[in-house]
Amino acid sequence: MPLGKRTLWAREPAVGDSLAFERSLWGQGYRLVAGTDEAGRGPLAGPVVAACVILPRQCEAGIFKDSKQLTPERRLELVGRLRALPGASWGLGVVSAAEIDRINILQAALLAMKKAVQDLAGLSGGLLPDYLLVDGKFTVALPLPQQALIRGDSRSASIAAASVVAKVRRDEIMAELHQQYPQYNFQQHKGYGTAEHRLLLQAHGPCPEHRHSFKPVRLAIAAATDGRTGEDPR
Template sequence: MSFQRGSDALRELESKLRSEGYRYIACVDEVGRGCLAGDVVAAAVIMPEDGFIEGVKDSKKLSPKKREQLYSEILKTAIGVGIGRIDADTIDEINIRQATLMAMKMAVENIVDREGSIITPEYILVDAETIDTDIPQQAIIKGDATVYGIAAASIVGKVYRDRLCEEWGKLYPEYRFEKHKAYGTKEHRELIQEHGASEIHRKSFLKKILGVE
């Protein structure tokens, strides 16, 4: 399902929020929550009332080529974009859910316009979570599949993190991060068993794979 101009739930919700006086509505999603290595990444985007981008949908439903194309269009169209990253050591220390919430809050706080000026949103729509902020917000279950702006955030976060995986693949070529993007594929699990954990692996995720308590 791609979002049709003016017909999806977000457009109706957006219109309602704008009628209540909210101008900057940030949509937030995360990527990498279930990975075995690397940062969990969150993206926050403020999309304009006009400038609808055809083809935007949950990033998991898109090919890498299409994601890259839409990523560029979103960055050109968005009023503001922010990224939050929490590394593997912190994930191990505070657990993945808390790290995800921290990344989401960081993404909201990092929203900047195309000139690099900070934008503070007036309302936040979050994919299935509630973050620690005084800004009014709403958690949307399956938001990346039902809300245009959250789907846009999912694309931004996915492309950003995939590019990190390309970098990690060069730093740790034996793990092939550029191929499996640090998810727990059969190949990745076997490489961990062969080489042990790297500096960027989430050690708390590897106990069964490495046979440790």
């Protein structure tokens, strides 16, 4: 899967208005403006999850912020508000740890966002957004007008909302994986490379939900292999 094409914004909307990009596009005649973002690029385990969100024009600017700036409780509250917001809709995309290992994390993140857009389209009878705002440097491989926004989750309400939805769904998945693999305490650290997680990874070795292409996991695999063969890992 090739990288999405990077695009440039011809005229930067007003700073400080989280709906400025959306309003500019609405003013140009784009009716369904969506934002997409992912959660889970950095963890050592679990999937990368993306969301694609369409906000209604009457949405209050400033409600949604980058999910990393919010507590878990606040994220859940915002998802509840999004569900209750007339005209709001979203889709989700999930790419597994095994697929991340196969295609690399950047391509996996782009693929998750593509799946989220397609999921949103499926929920709306196959209708793709008129315009897509994408967090990051690259757009996704879909035939629709789109713009990549660096730090988009702090500049666009649609992208910020997508970051919240994606983070909440990924946390739910990691809680489910905790039930399957309780020895790693996924529910606590969500697969991120905390000191606790690294110690548990060393103690138990990786499970199928770990990203074997990530260096700490590779080192744990090597250490376990050396231990079985009696070799000195140094």
